[in-house]
Amino acid sequence: MKRDVNFILNGRPVTLSVEPRTTLLRALREYGVTSVKRGCEEGECGTCTLVIDDLAQKSCMVLALEVEGKSVLTVEGLVAPNGDLHPLQQAFVEEGAIQCGFCTPGMIMTAYAFLRKNPDPTEAEVREALAGNLCRCTGYIPIFRAVMKAAKTMRELGSHPGAAR
Amino acid sequence: MTERLNVVGTCVPRHDALAKVTGSARYLADLPCADAWVGGALWSEVPRARLRGIALGEGFDWSRVTVVTASDLPGPNEVHMVKDDYPILADREVSYVGQALALVAAPDETTLKEALACLGPNLEELPPVLTVEASLAGEAIIWGEDNVQAKYVVEHGDVEAAFSRSDLVIEETYRTHHQEHLYLETNGMLARPGADGGVTVDGSLQCPYYVARALAHALALPLDKVVLRQTETGGAFGGKEDYPSVIAVQAALLAMKAGRPVRMILERSEDIDVTTKRHPSIIRHRTGVTRDGVILAADIDILFDGGAFSTMSPVVLSRGVLHAWSAYRLPNARIVGRALATNTAPNGAFRGFGAPQTIFAMERQMDLVARRLGMSPLEVRRKNLLKAGDTLPCGQVLRSAHAELVLDRALALSGYGRKHGGHESDDRVLRGTGLSVFLHGGGFTGAGEEKIAGSAAVEAMDDGTVDVLVSSTEMGQGAATVLPQIAAEVLALPCDRVRHPNPDTSRVPDSGPTVASRTTMMVGRILLDAAADMRKKLTEFAAARSGADSNSIEWRDGRLSSDGKDLGAFEDLAKLYKKQYGKPLRGEAQYDPPLDCQWSEEEYRGDAYKDYAWACDVVEVEIDADTLELRIPRTTSVVEIGRAIHPVLAEGQVAGGTLQALGWGAMEDVKMEKGRYRNNSVSTYIIPTAVDAPDFRIEIAEAPSPYGPWGAKGLGELPMDGGAPALAAAVEDALGVFATELPLTSDRLHALLQRDDRGGDRR
Numbered sequence: 001m002k003r004d005v006n007f008i009l010n011g012r013p014v015t016l017s018v019e020p021r022t023t024l025l026r027a028l029r030e031y032g033v034t035s036v037k038r039g040c041e042e043g044e045c046g047t048c049t050l051v052i053d054d055l056a057q058k059s060c061m062v063l064a065l066e067v068e069g070k071s072v073l074t075v076e077g078l079v080a081p082n083g084d085l086h087p088l089q090q091a092f093v094e095e096g097a098i099q100c101g102f103c104t105p106g107m108i109m110t111a112y113a114f115l116r117k118n119p120d121p122t123e124a125e126v127r128e129a130l131a132g133n134l135c136r137c138t139g140y141i142p143i144f145r146a147v148m149k150a151a152k153t154m155r156e157l158g159s160h161p162g163a164a165r
Numbered sequence: 166m167t168e169r170l171n172v173v174g175t176c177v178p179r180h181d182a183l184a185k186v187t188g189s190a191r192y193l194a195d196l197p198c199a200d201a202w203v204g205g206a207l208w209s210e211v212p213r214a215r216l217r218g219i220a221l222g223e224g225f226d227w228s229r230v231t232v233v234t235a236s237d238l239p240g241p242n243e244v245h246m247v248k249d250d251y252p253i254l255a256d257r258e259v260s261y262v263g264q265a266l267a268l269v270a271a272p273d274e275t276t277l278k279e280a281l282a283c284l285g286p287n288l289e290e291l292p293p294v295l296t297v298e299a300s301l302a303g304e305a306i307i308w309g310e311d312n313v314q315a316k317y318v319v320e321h322g323d324v325e326a327a328f329s330r331s332d333l334v335i336e337e338t339y340r341t342h343h344q345e346h347l348y349l350e351t352n353g354m355l356a357r358p359g360a361d362g363g364v365t366v367d368g369s370l371q372c373p374y375y376v377a378r379a380l381a382h383a384l385a386l387p388l389d390k391v392v393l394r395q396t397e398t399g400g401a402f403g404g405k406e407d408y409p410s411v412i413a414v415q416a417a418l419l420a421m422k423a424g425r426p427v428r429m430i431l432e433r434s435e436d437i438d439v440t441t442k443r444h445p446s447i448i449r450h451r452t453g454v455t456r457d458g459v460i461l462a463a464d465i466d467i468l469f470d471g472g473a474f475s476t477m478s479p480v481v482l483s484r485g486v487l488h489a490w491s492a493y494r495l496p497n498a499r500i501v502g503r504a505l506a507t508n509t510a511p512n513g514a515f516r517g518f519g520a521p522q523t524i525f526a527m528e529r530q531m532d533l534v535a536r537r538l539g540m541s542p543l544e545v546r547r548k549n550l551l552k553a554g555d556t557l558p559c560g561q562v563l564r565s566a567h568a569e570l571v572l573d574r575a576l577a578l579s580g581y582g583r584k585h586g587g588h589e590s591d592d593r594v595l596r597g598t599g600l601s602v603f604l605h606g607g608g609f610t611g612a613g614e615e616k617i618a619g620s621a622a623v624e625a626m627d628d629g630t631v632d633v634l635v636s637s638t639e640m641g642q643g644a645a646t647v648l649p650q651i652a653a654e655v656l657a658l659p660c661d662r663v664r665h666p667n668p669d670t671s672r673v674p675d676s677g678p679t680v681a682s683r684t685t686m687m688v689g690r691i692l693l694d695a696a697a698d699m700r701k702k703l704t705e706f707a708a709a710r711s712g713a714d715s716n717s718i719e720w721r722d723g724r725l726s727s728d729g730k731d732l733g734a735f736e737d738l739a740k741l742y743k744k745q746y747g748k749p750l751r752g753e754a755q756y757d758p759p760l761d762c763q764w765s766e767e768e769y770r771g772d773a774y775k776d777y778a779w780a781c782d783v784v785e786v787e788i789d790a791d792t793l794e795l796r797i798p799r800t801t802s803v804v805e806i807g808r809a810i811h812p813v814l815a816e817g818q819v820a821g822g823t824l825q826a827l828g829w830g831a832m833e834d835v836k837m838e839k840g841r842y843r844n845n846s847v848s849t850y851i852i853p854t855a856v857d858a859p860d861f862r863i864e865i866a867e868a869p870s871p872y873g874p875w876g877a878k879g880l881g882e883l884p885m886d887g888g889a890p891a892l893a894a895a896v897e898d899a900l901g902v903f904a905t906e907l908p909l910t911s912d913r914l915h916a917l918l919q920r921d922d923r924g925g926d927r928r
Binding site: 029033034035037038039040041042044045047074075076078079085089092093094096098099100101102103104105108126127128130131132133134135136137138139140141142143144 | 176178179181182183184185186187188189190191192194195346347348349350351397398399400401402432433640641642643813814816817820821822823824825846847848852853854855856858860861
């Protein structure tokens with residue numbers, strides 16, 4: 001039997017009707033938010049990562065009903081209303097941090113939640129933070145470079161943009 | 166090509182970056198198709214059996230789903246690949262765990278799983294052949310007359326005489342294991358039956374025309390009734406070269422029978438269970454050397470585990486055989502390669518394509534020669550490095566060779582000379598450094614490019630952009646950026662005005678598959694000619710229109726001019742061209758075989774590759790003295806690739822490929838039990854994570870080749886070749902043990918140290 005779940009998705013209130021066993025990953029994809037990817041559906045690869053109330057979470061490990069009243073942010077929600085990319089997205093483009101792109105949205109969301117907590121990280125801290133997101137293409141180093149660059153940009157801006165929530 | 170370059174060699178933003186970074190890129194699962202059913206397969210649970218039928222179980226309403234078995238096939242039960250031995254569905258005989266027995270399409274996943282669980286295959290198990298050794302011994306004949314799926318022999322010089330002249334003959338056997346691609350997007354296809362009896366298939370794949378031909382073959386359709394469209398592809402690494410033909414045919418059969426679209430996407434465990442992997446190998450080396458370390462003779466016997474069906478094994482083996490010497494001169498050599506059938510999932514294409522296995526063995530053998538002669542690995546390599554003018558065992562005379570160049574630069578950058586043998590290890594951490602020098606042939610082996618005779622086109626679009634029309638796919642490596650760079654350079658356009666749409670076989674010519682490190686070098690060269698054809702056509706058009714001499718017309722910044730007089734913008738002239746001729750401005754070209762390359766497939770001799778890229782890897786390790794846990798803090802890779810069309814993307818290939826090589830060497834460990842992969846999940850098949858990635862020091866050297874665009878050579882696979890042997894050499898430096906087998910897990914290091922303690926290592 002389907003039940004309604006109400007939450008904020010990328011800054012807008014939504015109501016989805018879901019079976020209780022439906023994961024947030026599947027519910028969002030069904031709703032048309034396809035940046036969250038099905039890479040393993042066992043919480044290991046990180047391609048479905050999104051941010052729930054400031055915390056990076058693997059959406060295949062969260063039931064849709066669990067986000068009742070919460071705020072959910074995906075990579076679509078990082079783009080400013082005028083179309084400007086978030087500094088993290090911009091840095092990923094500039095630093096060669098993208099290849100096949102399948103890990104990219106999840107990687108960015110993990111980095112986003114991490115930089116909110118730690119705006120001036122060392123590379124070792126970035127590595128630790130991203131250890132739950134697999135990338136099979138880049139060798140990771142360009143991703144670290146992108147996160148460090150975005151962190152610097154955001155510190156210079158003195159704000160953490162893209163918080164559409 | 167001495168003109169100043171505007172686009173080639175620059176790091177323009179990736180053309181696919183915006184879509185990928187905002188989440189709007191559409192991978193197969195993201196394509197909207199509301200009326201699509203879900204497709205799935207019943208996989209064999211046993212490695213070898215007779216199949217006496219498949220019962221539709223009672224208690225399930227079979228009218229709710231569509232079922233396809235081998236008896237429903239409209240054409241031959243063959244997935245068309247190199248040989249046509251791969252059945253679409255098992256019929257009478259089952260040959261590996263994970264072979265598809267039957268297909269089901271259902272309105273939703275729950276119904277699909279219910280239906281699959283109600284299918285009852287009637288199997289009579291047979292004794293399986295699970296190892297290469299058992300296959301070679303002929304315990305049971307499971308493929309052809311003798312289980313040998315392919316065999317190649319290379320003979321060069323007088324091997325026996327050279328062995329008898331040698332001061333020392335050194336013999337060792339090396340073994341490498343499976344490797345799972347673990348692309349993050351699993352294999353998947355969406356098939357839609359067409360009103361005209363044809364089929365349209367969207368999919369995650371590398372080779373649109375391979376799949377299109379496999380569909381035409383299996384469905385008994387003419388090729389023009391099959392449309393194949395590549396979707397955004399979430400990694401491939403060779404793993405979407407062969408298997409997409411299987412799953413596309415399966416999805417299409419379901420769609421045709423169900424009369425509606427069917428989407429079939431493998432779950433992760435299925436993808437690991439049933440798709441191809443890197444061939445395991447057993448490679449025996451016998452090397453005759455002089456006292457001062459010069460190789461006189463080599464006898465190399467290569468065995469690849471092909472799995473149940475041959476997929477790409479003949480060509481993988483061929484590339485393995487033709488890279489068996491790595492970067493060294495073998496004046497007398499006998500190399501025999503065989504791919505053997507086993508009752509395991511078919512192995513197939515994986516970045517490097519046979520070369521990582523044979524190069525691992527050769528590099529290790531060089532280290533062993535050094536060890537036996539009491540020389541340094543560097544010294545032995547220096548004495549045997551290939552040079553321009555040398556003849557390879559296959560008879561190819563090298564017009565150029567850059568082994569010394571990459572070695573010298575890597576030594577300088579890495580400090581190898583200081584570090585090797587001189588590490589300051591302490592109680593806690595044992596440090597070591599190792600190196601490898603290697604090459605990789607760009608493009609298809611032998612006369613493959615001549616056989617493909619690929620075509621490319623460029624077309625001026627109404628919005629002022631130019632489309633690159635090739636069947637080469639973007640799968641993360643950067644083709645959608647590099648190919649436009651090449652066309653933009655020729656057409657003097659800004660790079661963002663040239664686009665590479667995902668290939669659709671109803672629109673793009675066949676430029677061949679996206680494999681063999683051939684896209685930039687081979688397809689890029691054809692594309693350059695196609696763009697030049699467009700340029701010539703529009704130049705002549707502008708000349709005729711303006712009365713200017715066509716030789717005087719210059720192209721700059723998107724405009725044409727003659728003697729300083731502006732003749733108009735490219736897009737405006739292209740529009741006028743279209744108006745006048747009633748068709749868009751288009752440039753076309755076909756592969757133009759170089760006359761100075763010759764290959765005889767019958768003799769298996771000649772110019773095995775048009776040209777080679779060269780590389781040297783230096784790998785540094787830190788091994789925990791108590792746990793033997795291995796860390797790789799740093800690697801240095803110097804690659805000579807002719808020309809980097811896009812340096813950042815080129816570096817990305819080197820870093821990513823090197824990490825895959827180190828993963829294979831250090832941790833990735835496919836566990837097999839009774840023909841079944843035991844670790845078929847991301848939590849049990851461990852690949853390198855962000856904390857495992859070393860700092861990559863990468864340097865690109867450029868010695869332009871006459872064959873690729875602006876001298877570019879193949880790059881994609883090269884970085885996969887040298888990481889594992891350099892890692893093994895670093896472990897040897899740190900622990901003193903000589904590993905002949907991968908992966909170098911703590912368990913294996915422990916076993917090697919114990920053998921050493923027992924005096925068992927007599928190397």
